Amino acid sequence: MARFVLAVAIAIALVFPLVFSGAFYERVAALTLLYAIAASAWNLIGGYAGQVSVGHVVFFGCGAYGAAVAYSEWGLPPIAGLPLGVGAAVLLAALVGVPTLRLSGHYFTMATVALAELIRILVGNVPVLGAAVGLMGPAVPRSVWDLSFTSSLPYYYLFLAVLAGLLLFTWWMERSRMGFYLRAIKGSERAARSLGIPVGRYKLYALMLSAGFTAVAGALYLVMVGFVDPDSGVGILLSVKMLIMAALGGAGTLFGPLIGALILVPLEEISNSLLGGQGSGVTFVVYGGIILLIAVFQPGGILAMVAGWWRKS
Amino acid sequence: MLIEARGVTMRFGGFTAVDAVDLDVAEGRITGLIGPNGAGKSTFFNCLAGDYRPSAGSIRFAGREIAGLTPESHARLGMARTYQVPHTFTDMSVGDNVMVGAFLRHRRTADARRAADAVLERTGLAGQARHRASSLGTAGRKRLEIARALATEPKVLLLDEALAGLTATEIQAAITLVRDIHRSGITIVIVEHIMEVILSLADRVTVFHHGRIISQGTPGEVTGDPKVVEAYLGRSLERQRQRAAEASG
Numbered sequence: 001m002a003r004f005v006l007a008v009a010i011a012i013a014l015v016f017p018l019v020f021s022g023a024f025y026e027r028v029a030a031l032t033l034l035y036a037i038a039a040s041a042w043n044l045i046g047g048y049a050g051q052v053s054v055g056h057v058v059f060f061g062c063g064a065y066g067a068a069v070a071y072s073e074w075g076l077p078p079i080a081g082l083p084l085g086v087g088a089a090v091l092l093a094a095l096v097g098v099p100t101l102r103l104s105g106h107y108f109t110m111a112t113v114a115l116a117e118l119i120r121i122l123v124g125n126v127p128v129l130g131a132a133v134g135l136m137g138p139a140v141p142r143s144v145w146d147l148s149f150t151s152s153l154p155y156y157y158l159f160l161a162v163l164a165g166l167l168l169f170t171w172w173m174e175r176s177r178m179g180f181y182l183r184a185i186k187g188s189e190r191a192a193r194s195l196g197i198p199v200g201r202y203k204l205y206a207l208m209l210s211a212g213f214t215a216v217a218g219a220l221y222l223v224m225v226g227f228v229d230p231d232s233g234v235g236i237l238l239s240v241k242m243l244i245m246a247a248l249g250g251a252g253t254l255f256g257p258l259i260g261a262l263i264l265v266p267l268e269e270i271s272n273s274l275l276g277g278q279g280s281g282v283t284f285v286v287y288g289g290i291i292l293l294i295a296v297f298q299p300g301g302i303l304a305m306v307a308g309w310w311r312k313s
Numbered sequence: 314m315l316i317e318a319r320g321v322t323m324r325f326g327g328f329t330a331v332d333a334v335d336l337d338v339a340e341g342r343i344t345g346l347i348g349p350n351g352a353g354k355s356t357f358f359n360c361l362a363g364d365y366r367p368s369a370g371s372i373r374f375a376g377r378e379i380a381g382l383t384p385e386s387h388a389r390l391g392m393a394r395t396y397q398v399p400h401t402f403t404d405m406s407v408g409d410n411v412m413v414g415a416f417l418r419h420r421r422t423a424d425a426r427r428a429a430d431a432v433l434e435r436t437g438l439a440g441q442a443r444h445r446a447s448s449l450g451t452a453g454r455k456r457l458e459i460a461r462a463l464a465t466e467p468k469v470l471l472l473d474e475a476l477a478g479l480t481a482t483e484i485q486a487a488i489t490l491v492r493d494i495h496r497s498g499i500t501i502v503i504v505e506h507i508m509e510v511i512l513s514l515a516d517r518v519t520v521f522h523h524g525r526i527i528s529q530g531t532p533g534e535v536t537g538d539p540k541v542v543e544a545y546l547g548r549s550l551e552r553q554r555q556r557a558a559e560a561s562g
């Protein structure tokens with residue numbers, strides 16, 4: 001049954017943009033996958049290991065700025081900056097993780113918020129990163145390697161492949177020692193340590209992995225959108241979105257973040273296009289409401305709810 | 314001696330919860346710790362298992378100094394524990410809880426699964442392996458903590474009130490389990506309030522009071538020690554001994 005659902009889902013994902021063609025649908029579909037990548041990356045540390053970060057946009061920014069700098073500084077195709085962005089994100093995660101992961105629960109979360117805001121202010125003052133104005137990708141494609149297309153369709157399939165790779169990795173991790181250890185850490189750090197788990201080290205691994213994949217999402221974002229500034233690249237709203245998508249679908253589950261993205265991104269894009277510029281204010285209100293709903297009614301998210309019905313019926 | 318504790322002291326601010334405790338645990342034995350509420354038994358346990366770094370004193374385990382090592386190194390060296398208040402991983406299945414322990418000695422998932430299955434079988438939890446740990450009652454959770462600890466393949470198992478809050482039948486089942494674990498060659502240190510349990514299980518008993526050891530010996534010696542009777546058990550112990558004598562005589 002699960003296999004059948006999965007096969008149908010994959011088939012739909014492959015043909016969806018061909019059936020619902022049109023610039024708007026294609027763009028929303030591509031963005032949905034991009035956010036699903038970011039939220040699934042967040043899920044590694046925030047969902048599986050239960051260390052709720054609200055600073056993940058910093059790693060996203062590493063990827064986005066890495067790609068932008070590859071073009072602005074060296075004239076390379078933006079995607080060539082991917083290793084730089086991922087490397088920077090993983091390094092930053094290691095540096096930041098050692099002190100902050102010692103903090104428990106809410107204190108860790110608050111530290112990530114503070115850190116992200118600090119970095120946003122820093123980035124706004126660094127000329128190489130475009131300071132407050134931001135950086136652009138190539139205005140006109142110079143070769144196919146610039147991955148600059150007018151249609152969103154190529155991005156859709158690129159993101160779909162990356163998301164599939166990330167979910168495959170996550171699926172493998174879930175079943176490995178690391179997956180068990182992360183879930184144990186989420187359950188009780190004290191008990192985890194008494195069973196021989198080097199908790200600090202595993203949390204750090206999870207954060208570094210999560211940061212690296214989040215940076216991939218950031219680099220892909222720049223490749224598609226062609227522009228990054230402190231708000232879009234390192235602004236706190238994006239951190240919150242990753243968290244909410246994962247939590248809504250089911251944090252610490254394989255498909256939870258994807259399901260969250262499937263619901264929220266189209267909702268946001270549609271409300272933005274209907275309400276125009278005022279949309280972003282509504283977005284904050286909607287997200288606040290969703291946080292409340294999850295906290296009060298369904299801490300496990302949509303997947304847990306469905307699993308509950310399944311068992312009952 | 315498998316464990317040799319010397320002068321172990323634990324202070325919380327100005328309060329000394331464990332005061333210069335010396336304790337030997339012989340390999341292959343069941344050592345019981347008793348004492349009234351707040352005597353310092355759990356605190357001493359936490360020092361042994363590495364959850365606390367003792368304020369002073371030395372703890373040797375299999376000839377090696379372990380005071381101040383992390384809990385995870387204690388586990389790797391062969392010390393496993395359960396908690397007075399169970400810390401099961403409630404979001405995971407019963408079987409996966411045990412898997413976490415089994416991964417300590419088996420890196421590969423298939424090997425860990427096999428080892429965990431054997432432990433589940435042995436502890437009588439095989440039937441509930443796929444249920445969520447949160448579906449278990451007190452007795453089940455305490456049993457699961459024992460199973461999870463066993464899966465780390467320890468030399469010594471530290472049980473902090475593993476039988477508290479159980480019904481009479483559950484207690485009998487738990488005693489059988491502890492005996493079975495002991496027979497398989499694992500040294501056991503057990504904290505217990507229920508006298509019958511300690512009397513029927515332990516080879517040697519140590520009595521804590523106000524953070525110090527006030528008596529040590531066989532269960533018979535300790536329960537006959539006037540200091541123990543006075544400090545802790547009072548008349549209720551007299552009654553229990555009479556009952557025990559009637560039961561055996």
Ligand SMILES: Nc1ncnc2c1ncn2[C@@H]1O[C@H](COP(=O)(O)OP(=O)(O)OP(=O)(O)O)[C@@H](O)[C@H]1O
Nearest residue numbers: 325328330348349350351352353354355356357397
């Ligand atoms: N983390 C702590 N901080 C301060 N005081 C503590 C701490 N842990 C224990 N204590 C105090 O140390 C004393 C010993 O507590 P402990 O839990 O070791 O007793 P116990 O013998 O296990 O009691 P019980 O039979 O109730 O489990 C108590 O007075 C307790 O209040």
Ligand SMILES: [Mg+2]
Nearest residue numbers: 354355356397
């Ligand atoms: Mg206690």
